[in-house]
Every structure is written in structure tokens, then in C-alpha cells.
Amino acid sequence: MYDCPHCSTKSIGTWRKVSATPFSPAICGNCGKASFVSGWSNFATVLAAEVFLWGSIVFAIFLGSFYGLLALPVGMAVISILLAQLFPLIPANDFVLETRRKIVRRTWGFAVLAALALLIYGLSTHSAG
Incomplete structure (x- = not known):
């Protein structure tokens, strides 16, 4: 859980923080106010999804097994946690x-x-x- 930039309560989950945009903000469960992350975080998420999608397909072909496709969800989980640490929440005005x-x-x-x-x-x- 991450701190709300309005009330400083740990009320925003990792995925909600990473995916929060001005058009779909994260809403604090404590104070009900909205916040979002920088657009660069969303750009990095989309770029990582593309890389992990094609990378997992190539990895599966290289391994000769469908287990290589697990690189996509594992990679997205790791990048989500990393991006949640790097980009702070911005209070929505x-x-x-x-x-x-x-x-x-x-x-x-x-x-x-x-x-x-x-x-x-x-x-x-x-x-x-």
C-alpha cells in the first residue's frame, strides 16, 4: 500500500497506483480524494507490456514450451512494483x-x-x- 498525497494514509494499492491517470485517478479509501502518477509511468508500463509480450513469445519459441509465455505476467508484475517505487502520486486538483x-x-x-x-x-x- 502507498500513501495518499492528500491525507498520508496508506490506502492505495500497487496496481491502482501504477495505473492511475488523470482520466482514471486512484481514489483514497480514507479521504476520498483523487491522485494519479506521471504520464511517464504509464508510458513505461505500455512500453514494458510490449517488450514482455513479444519477448515472452520469442522465449517460448526458444524453449519450445508454453512455459516461456509466463515471462509476460511475471515481467509485468515486476515492472509494476518497480514503477510504483519510482513514480510518486500527484494530488489531483x-x-x-x-x-x-x-x-x-x-x-x-x-x-x-x-x-x-x-x-x-x-x-x-x-x-x-
Whole structure:
């Protein structure tokens, strides 16, 4: 568990800390406030996932066994713990949270419009056929 940057209580788990972004912040179980890590941490996580994915495939082929694929989850667990130690949590301010709310609303709006467009398209092609 890691300290919340707002109340200093150990309330944020390793995976939640590593995956916390301004768009999906880690919420403290004690004070309920949001925090996130630097974007560089997320970039490092994505890069490591790519390396471990292809590396585990090559390792499995080299070993001639599916056990080589275990390099992916083991490597991701190790890199998550390492990144949690390297990057501190940043407290989210009102600007970050309001921006997040706007993006979430726009994303849901886009998803609803896309679903409606697909439904209308599906109904029009189904009735024509």
C-alpha cells in the first residue's frame, strides 16, 4: 500500500497506483480524494507490456514450451512494483477533475451516438434485405 498525497494514509494499492491517470485517478479509501502518477509511468508500463509480450513469445519459441509465455505476467508484475517505487502520486486538483468529467461526458455522448448510428444502419440494411 502507498500513501495518499492528500491525507498520508496508506490506502492505495500497487496496481491502482501504477495505473492511475488523470482520466482514471486512484481514489483514497480514507479521504476520498483523487491522485494519479506521471504520464511517464504509464508510458513505461505500455512500453514494458510490449517488450514482455513479444519477448515472452520469442522465449517460448526458444524453449519450445508454453512455459516461456509466463515471462509476460511475471515481467509485468515486476515492472509494476518497480514503477510504483519510482513514480510518486500527484494530488489531483479541481482543474484536473473537471477536465476528467468533461472528457467522460463527451466519451459517453460519442458512444451513445455511435451506438444509435449502428442501430439505425443495422435496421435500415435489415429491412432492405
